Amino acid sequence: MPLYVLQRLGLMLVTLFAIVTLTFFLMHAVPGGPFVSERMLAPEIEAALNAKFGLSDPIWVQYLNYLRSIMMFDLGPSFKYPGVSVNQMIADGLPVTLRTGLLAVICVIALGVPMGIVAALNRNKWPDTAVMMVATMGVAIPSYVIATVLLYVFALRLGWVPTFGLDDWRGYILPVLALSGFWVSFVARLSRSSLLETLDQDYMTTARAKGLKPGQVLFKHGLRNSLIPVVTVLGPVTANLLTGSFVIEQIFALPGIGRHFVLSITNRDYTAIMGITIFYAALLMVMILIVDLLYLWLDPRIKLGKQA
């Protein structure tokens, strides 16, 4: 087991290296640079800036320099915000993004899974139809539309929650709802179909034939098996929600990482793009590893690392 985790961590480093390399060269292949948008920049000043940030060096030298710095967990300085390092940018945005993201993850698990269970247990009856209708809308309607509608109704018309900002807890309600809406719906649909499939299994009939109570049959025999596919998607979903939705952060004016990411791309803020991409990739891989370890607990048939 520890050996397996070590192996996986090693593989993660290799993957990260590939991501760094790919992003680095893709980014430099895009026309423009961090300083072209500055108005009336004298050529000598631009040259000086380029020299300061090493942008006039041959590309492979820049690449090696960058690799060396990230080895020491230094994501470099931001090109657009003088005196701010990318590490600092991430550290500033992270608490907000993490808090909204974590709340959204909790929403997905605490709402999506029970919705799916209720729907499956009442198959083709009204609770099922109701849940499925909400879930279908949640999957079909883009999050920015949900966000706008929520803002209009609850913030503007009813005035129950602030339109922006996170000054008190009510500020979190709408962003979290808008952020998790799609995944709540997705997980509800997935849990429903997965539980329906499990309920049809022979061992569920065995459990009932043993005289077990409905609660025992459902929670001990049904849920665990039907949660396996749900856990599979929860890994990437968590990473996705934790790194924040750029759009949602934009709409609700949240000072998270997502906003920096969008801005850094339009600004060609090379180090910020790289830094946030690497951070996102690492988070995603850690989440997938956690999911794989969760499988061990859920499904004893899985023996991690044995096939290698």
Place this chain on the structure above:
Amino acid sequence: MSVPMLSVRDLRTSFFSQRGEVQAVRGVSFDVHPGEILGIVGESGSGKSITCMSILRLLKSSGRIMGGEALFDGRDLFGLDEDAMRDLRGNDIAVIFQDPMTSLNPTLTVGEQVIETILRHRKVSRAEARARAIELFELVRIPSAAKRLKSYPHEFSGGMRQRVMIAMALSCDPKLLIADEPTTALDVTIQRQILLLLKELQSRLGMAVILITHDLGVIAEVTDRIVVMYGGMVMEQGSVRDLFAHPRHPYTQGLLSSVPDLRDDTHRRLTPIPGSPPDMVHPPAGCPFAPRCIHAMNQCAQAMPPLFTTATAPALAAGQGARCWLHHAEAPAVPGVNAPALEEAV
């Protein structure tokens, strides 16, 4: 004969699908006496498994019991509330299913699956339930029982899993054990072991067993009485000896002659039954077997034959019943069915 432990009368079960009402069981009656092994034979779709799942009220959601009654120890199973029914399942009536590969929960240890059954029905501590589980594993001859409790189903072979299923079924000393094709999914060599184990446990524990199978070899080996089902109905019933020696229904005769006999060295070809089972959405008004029957008469397609007994049909043995118009007093003589077979007459 003793008082029956289970008495099923005119059971009718249907499934409701897109195509309409599938009449899977159409008026089945039979008795199970204490300590006997009753075999229910029939091809797939004859309604034999549905009959037993109806008795336990474990039908899939599209299935419904449309009529009839099942008396178990004097209690009307179809009248009990769900709680009482649950107290009975796994306790008084236990089941073994066909496929041990899918009938055990893959995410729980086999020990846990046996122990939870005991804890459900008996007021014992977990340690006592565990001790009982070890005892049961030894009873069904699972080697190193105590150690194997901690194994998961996928760590067992098919035969061993079926032993676990049997241990689970026996955990609360059921009065009646329903074994639904318990050996069908197993290797031939393992089939016999499991069958003999069942037979041995039955006589040791004195419970009654309903053995559902399509394998006549299995039936001949272990059962006392047989019910032959076809098209959701009982076609013939009687003691094993009578039914194998003198089957009095053309369907039973067809079944018996489609079984290979290894001792027969005359190179006789197997005789299959031509045709296929009836469509249960629109079951025929008359005998369901008539379209495939070599002796079919006009009468057979028009009216459902009753289950004739020895009272009116002299060809039948005591306790034997056959649902065939040939046993009507006015039917023409057909050797082997309602008249002595040619070799019997000599």
